[in-house]
Amino acid sequence: MSHFACKEFSGLEKELKDDLLECYVEAQEEIENILISIDKDGFSFEKLDQLFRSLHSMKGNCSVCFLDPLVDILHRLEEIVDGMRGGYIQYHLHLGELIKCVIEKTFILLKEIYQFHVAESEMRDILKNSLDSIYKEEDEAKRLVLTVSLLKKCDQELYEEEEETESQSLIIKVEYSDSQQADIDLFSGFSQKLNRLLGFSNERSERILKLCQLINSECDGPVDPVQLSAAAYMHNMGKAQILNCSDNEEAKKHAQLNHPMVGAQLLAKHEGWENAALMVKHHKERFDGTGLPDGLIGSLIPQGAFIISMAVMFLDIVWGKSGKEYNKSAMRAIQMVNLESGKAFPPHLIQSFNSAMRKALVAKSR
Numbered sequence: 209m210s211h212f213a214c215k216e217f218s219g220l221e222k223e224l225k226d227d228l229l230e231c232y233v234e235a236q237e238e239i240e241n242i243l244i245s246i247d248k249d250g251f252s253f254e255k256l257d258q259l260f261r262s263l264h265s266m267k268g269n270c271s272v273c274f275l276d277p278l279v280d281i282l283h284r285l286e287e288i289v290d291g292m293r294g295g296y297i298q299y300h301l302h303l304g305e306l307i308k309c310v311i312e313k314t315f316i317l318l319k320e321i322y323q324f325h326v327a328e329s330e331m332r333d334i335l336k337n338s339l340d341s342i343y344k345e346e347d348e349a350k351r352l353v354l355t356v357s358l359l360k361k362c363d364q365e366l367y368e369e370e371e372e373t374e375s376q377s378l379i380i381k382v383e384y385s386d387s388q389q390a391d392i393d394l395f396s397g398f399s400q401k402l403n404r405l406l407g408f409s410n411e412r413s414e415r416i417l418k419l420c421q422l423i424n425s426e427c428d429g430p431v432d433p434v435q436l437s438a439a440a441y442m443h444n445m446g447k448a449q450i451l452n453c454s455d456n457e458e459a460k461k462h463a464q465l466n467h468p469m470v471g472a473q474l475l476a477k478h479e480g481w482e483n484a485a486l487m488v489k490h491h492k493e494r495f496d497g498t499g500l501p502d503g504l505i506g507s508l509i510p511q512g513a514f515i516i517s518m519a520v521m522f523l524d525i526v527w528g529k530s531g532k533e534y535n536k537s538a539m540r541a542i543q544m545v546n547l548e549s550g551k552a553f554p555p556h557l558i559q560s561f562n563s564a565m566r567k568a569l570v571a572k573s574r
Contacts, residue, residue, distance in 0.1 A: 211326040216274035218325045224252050225322055228273050232318065235266040236311055237397050240543070243304045256293050259307070263289055266311070275321070277332055280316055284339035291343065298348055302355045305540060306342075309362045310335055312539060319374065334361055380382070382433045391478055395441040402448055407528065419519040424512075426563040428556075431512040432483060439487035440458035442559055443516050446470030446488075468492045487512035491520075494552045514553050518561050521545055521552075538561070538569070 239377045267282040291297030313331060320327035338358040347350040384392055399413040417440040424430045446467030453459040472489035475481050490504060490513040497505035525541035542565050549558040
């Protein structure tokens with residue numbers, strides 16, 4: 209594995225280098241806030257101008273401090289943003305994702321140079337060459353294909369089925385009695401079948417279960433992992449009634465709204481799963497009281513229901529329905545879950561979610 213160095217930067221005083229990192233983070237936060245504003249309120253050329261200025265400032269600071277390899281990356285990104293300002297590159301959600309992803313990867317390279325005086329050449333070259341190709345591509349559809357390709361290369365994708373080296377520390381082992389294991393196997397089978405019928409990926413159930421258990425393990429007062437397992441598998445089972453609605457949109461809407469109740473009733477028919485049934489019933493409730501079906505607020509909502517809701521939100525943002533198509537980066541999905549602190553989710557559980565994500569990202573990077 210090859211590396212590159214920035215000797216002049218390494219020779220600067222520590223105070224100056226610390227200032228550079230602080231300024232980079234500030235500019236990064238400005239850019240992220242602009243992208244969030246675009247996602248939330250829509251695109252505008254004024255926002256693109258703000259984005260360009262923040263990016264230009266970031267590039268200028270790196271240039272002053274002799275970080276030429278990073279300047280090369282940021283300049284190529286700046287060209288793409290300038291193309292959006294000029295109207296010859298069309299803004300797209302994926303390009304917004306790209307900006308955030310490239311800035312984050314560049315910051316990782318910066319920190320490597322700061323700490324170790326060298327950084328890996330492979331990521332630098334991937335970013336430079338891919339950004340060049342994206343900028344030069346004149347066909348919008350092809351440009352988006354190149355953008356998604358780069359995002360997939362950069363993104364810290366979680367829970368990849370093909371990942372042979374997944375850290376065992378992420379696998380939370382749950383002990384079941386013989387009767388519980390029989391029920392869990394049954395629930396898993398139900399979930400797999402429903403996923404196929406609804407067009408979800410085959411891996412969705414296991415990804416949700418793993419993430420639920422990981423979040424739960426980070427809680428100061430975790431819920432019963434056995435009950436959480438059953439709820440994770442069965443939370444969506446009420447959607448089976450949607451399959452019987454044919455083309456009746458009103459019936460489909462009603463089934464969608466009531467699926468937590470139906471799922472809880474199905475689970476409650478099996479003895480010993482009362483707590484899991486409550487988690488399923490209330491996994492669409494919100495911390496601020498605006499959820500379904502009962503409009504419960506705060507601590508009246510089972511903790512397991514929040515855990516399931518967070519796991520589902522994160523994985524659906526990242527993976528989409530198919531489980532294979534790229535939707536959003538893991539970091540952006542984490543950010544969107546965090547934006548629901550005090551709204552959909554209690555702040556203390558957001559902290560548990562973030563701790564779980566840190567473990568997942570570290571394990572993946574290894």
